[in-house]
Structure formats: structure tokens, C-alpha cells
Amino acid sequence: MASFAYKPDDHEAEKASNSYLMSLIAVIAGLPLPIINLIATFIFYMGNRNGTYFVRWHCMQALLSQASLVFINSTGFWWTMSIIFGSATVTNSYLAYIIAAIFFNLIEFVATIYTAVTVRKGVHVSWWFYGDITDLICKPNQYHEKNIFSRF
Amino acid sequence: MKKIFFQGFSLVVLFLAAWFALRQVDWMTFFKVEQATESLEEKLGDLFADIFGKDELYSSDIKAPVDSILTHICTTNGIDRDKIKLHIVANDEVNAFALPDKHLVVFSGLILTAENEAELSGVIGHELAHIQLDHVMKKLVKELGLTVLISMTSGGGGEVIRETAKMLSSTAFDRELEREADIKSVDYMVKADIRPEPFADFLFRLSAKQPDILKNLTWISTHPESKERAEYIIEYSRGRLDGGKPVLGQEAWEALQARLNEL
Numbered sequence: 223m224a225s226f227a228y229k230p231d232d233h234e235a236e237k238a239s240n241s242y243l244m245s246l247i248a249v250i251a252g253l254p255l256p257i258i259n260l261i262a263t264f265i266f267y268m269g270n271r272n273g274t275y276f277v278r279w280h281c282m283q284a285l286l287s288q289a290s291l292v293f294i295n296s297t298g299f300w301w302t303m304s305i306i307f308g309s310a311t312v313t314n315s316y317l318a319y320i321i322a323a324i325f326f327n328l329i330e331f332v333a334t335i336y337t338a339v340t341v342r343k344g345v346h347v348s349w350w351f352y353g354d355i356t357d358l359i360c361k362p363n364q365y366h367e368k369n370i371f372s373r374f
Numbered sequence: 375m376k377k378i379f380f381q382g383f384s385l386v387v388l389f390l391a392a393w394f395a396l397r398q399v400d401w402m403t404f405f406k407v408e409q410a411t412e413s414l415e416e417k418l419g420d421l422f423a424d425i426f427g428k429d430e431l432y433s434s435d436i437k438a439p440v441d442s443i444l445t446h447i448c449t450t451n452g453i454d455r456d457k458i459k460l461h462i463v464a465n466d467e468v469n470a471f472a473l474p475d476k477h478l479v480v481f482s483g484l485i486l487t488a489e490n491e492a493e494l495s496g497v498i499g500h501e502l503a504h505i506q507l508d509h510v511m512k513k514l515v516k517e518l519g520l521t522v523l524i525s526m527t528s529g530g531g532g533e534v535i536r537e538t539a540k541m542l543s544s545t546a547f548d549r550e551l552e553r554e555a556d557i558k559s560v561d562y563m564v565k566a567d568i569r570p571e572p573f574a575d576f577l578f579r580l581s582a583k584q585p586d587i588l589k590n591l592t593w594i595s596t597h598p599e600s601k602e603r604a605e606y607i608i609e610y611s612r613g614r615l616d617g618g619k620p621v622l623g624q625e626a627w628e629a630l631q632a633r634l635n636e637l
Contacts, residue, residue, distance in 0.1 A: 322393040
């Protein structure tokens with residue numbers, strides 16, 4: 223948990239929380255096709271790119287967290303495809319990879335649920351690594367600064 | 375920025391370390407992957423072998439000579455002979471093929487078309503290579519998918535089983551797998567002290583046969599580019615074996631062919 227530039231409104235907290243829920247729904251729907259998660263969170267981010275800083279920030283963190291899973295899941299997906307349709311066979315390395323991928327997906331899943339719930343309460347959650355990249359990419363713009371200013 | 379790179383790098387290392395650590399566990403045994411695969415192969419092999427069973431030749435004067443060639447190739451190449459199930463089937467087609475669970479089927483038509491035991495040895499070596507390199511199950515999984523194969527073994531689809539057996543007996547593997555089996559066959563023959571050139575001659579001779587009799591030359595018509603195959607077999611085996619010893623000898627070979635001609 224970290225402090226944010228301002229205290230978000232309830233509607234901001236709801237939208238920001240939804241960005242994580244979006245990725246969760248996408249994880250469930252897109253398990254066989256790992257790229258779906260990334261596309262879903264990207265579309266949600268695009269839909270909210272003119273939103274408030276808090277909403278944009280969390281949409282971006284949700285998007286980035288999906289990106290790394292895409293690499294892990296895509297490798298597993300194509301490895302599996304090459305076993306089913308190609309000449310590759312099930313090996314110990316393959317099984318270990320799939321278990322490691324499931325483990326990392328589970329960690330991400332739990333972290334996403336926790337973040338969605340916490341952010342819904344208006345509490346800012348910055349993930350290790352992903353939060354720092356999000357800070358670099360996502361900056362408050364003039365509109366939002368005005369927005370922040372107008373609160374006072 | 376440095377911090378982010380360090381964190382990203384740590385994340386990658388963490389995943390790779392988790393993968394490496396998990397690889398130390400024998401998941402194949404844990405999930406009984408090998409037993410499940412073997413059991414599936416065994417069931418499929420029995421199902422397919424049954425289809426050709428009605429025309430199988432059990433007579434020892436027919437089976438014993440072919441068995442001797444197979445046993446010789448297996449023992450000289452460190453292959454467990456007991457696991458290979460040889461079937462000689464009365465059929466005019468010039469055909470031989472491998473089925474799951476190490477079933478090797480040779481049609482009488484092929485034995486009669488071969489001019490000497492070395493030619494037959496080449497074909498046996500080729501099919502043995504498909505078995506040893508696990509091409510049969512790979513082909514089945516690729517063509518039909520695991521779900522269909524599993525459903526076959528659980529009592530479903532007699533017609534599917536027949537069609538699949540037909541597909542296995544009448545279509546070749548991928549070009550790459552055929553080449554791999556040809557090369558492996560040459561290796562087997564060299565180790566078994568059998569000259570590989572007759573195997574290439576067999577391919578050359580059959581590929582040059584008239585189209586009207588091609589319908590009976592299944593093994594050749596389904597194995598494309600026979601001339602090309604014969605050429606690379608000759609190229610690969612050049613200078614690798616000069617002499618070569620017969621396994622059966624001319625007399626036993628002629629006796630086998632005479633016996634088959636009586637059928």
C-alpha cells in the first residue's frame with residue numbers, strides 16, 4: 223500500500239477497481255488464449271485513458287501486470303500446442319514449466335483480487351516493480367491537476 | 375530506473391529459478407504420465423492388430439525366418455526384441471507398417487517382392503525405426519488428437535478404429551520422419567552387418583514399376599519420392615559396410631518365398 227497524490231472519489235475508486243476485475247474476468251475467459259487478458263485490460267485502459275489520474279494509474283498497473291503473464295502463458299500455450307499438434311512430447315521440463323506458470327498465475331490472481339477490493343475502498347495499492355513502471359508511464363496531466371485543484 | 379531494471383530482472387530470475395527447482399521433481403512419475411501413455415498405446419496397438427489378425431500367418435516356416443531377421447537387427451542394435459510384436463499378414467499388397475505398442479506388420483506381398491533378405495531387412499529396419507523413434511503415436515496424436523484416441527480405447531467407434539488402422543497402414547509419415555527412419559534403418563543394418571544398398575535397390579526397383587501395378591505397391595506409393603530416398607540411402611551408406619553377412623542364407627530365403635507362393 224502506498225499514498226497517492228490525492229484522495230480519490232468513490233466513482234474513481236470503483237472504476238480503478240474495475241480495471242482489476244476486468245483482468246480477472248479476462249483471466250477466466252482467456253485461460254486457453256493468454257493474449258485475451260492483455261487485450262481486455264488494454265481495451266479497458268483505452269476506454270479510461272481520459273479518466274482521472276487515479277483511474278488511469280490503476281488501469282495501467284492492471285495492464286502491465288497482465289503483460290508479464292502473457293509471456294509466461296504464451297510460452298506454455300505454444301509448448302502445449304506443439305505437444306498436441308506437433309512432434310514435441312510431454313517431458314518433466316514441460317510439466318515443471320506449467321506448474322510454475324500456474325503458480326505465478328495464482329499469485330497474480332490473488333494479488334489482483336486483493337488490489338481490486340482495496341482500491342475499491344479508495345486505498346492506493348502500488349505493486350512491487352509494476353507500480354514503479356506505472357509511476358514512470360502514468361503522469362498526472364493538466365486536466366487532472368485542475369481536477370485535483372477543484373477539490374479544494 | 376536502475377531499481378526498475380533490477381526488479382524486472384529479479385522477477386525473471388525468480389520465475390526461472392522456480393521452474394528450475396520444480397524440474398528437480400519427477401513429475402512424470404507423480405502424474406503417472408508414462409504409465410498412462412503406455413496403457414493407451416497398448417490398448418490402441420491391440421485394437422489395430424486385431425483388425426489384421428484374421429489374415430495373420432502363424433506358421434513357423436513363414437514366421438521364423440522373418441523373426442530371425444528382426445531378432446538379429448534388434449540384438450545387434452540394443453533393441454529389446456521381446457517388446458516388438460511381429461505380425462506377418464497374408465496380403466498381396468507390397469506393404470509393411472508399424473502400429474502403436476511396437477506392433478510391426480509385414481504383408482506377404484512385400485516378402486514376395488523383395489529379391490533377397492537384405493531388401494526385406496531394410497524395410498523391417500525402416501519400420502523398426504518408426505517404432506523406436508516413437509513416430510507412430512506422434513502421427514496418431516497429430517492426425518486425430520488425444521481425445522479421439524482415448525475415446526477409441528474406451529469402447530467407442532469401431533468404424534473410427536478401422537479407418538485409423540487403414541490410415542496407419544496406407545499413409546506415410548511426414549517427409550522428415552520418413553527420412554529419419556530411412557537413415558536409422560541404414561544405421562541398424564550397418565550394425566547388424568547387413569548391406570544397406572539392397573534396401574535402396576528395392577526402392578529404386580519398385581518406384582520404376584508400371585503404374586497399373588502400382589495399386590498393389592502400397593509401401594512405395596505411400597512413401598513419396600522413392601527415387602530420392604534411394605539416392606540418399608546410397609549416399610548415406612557409401613563406404614560404411616563392404617561385406618555384410620546374410621542372416622538366413624539363400625536357401626532359407628528361397629524356402630520362405632516358396633512357402634508364401636503356396637498360399
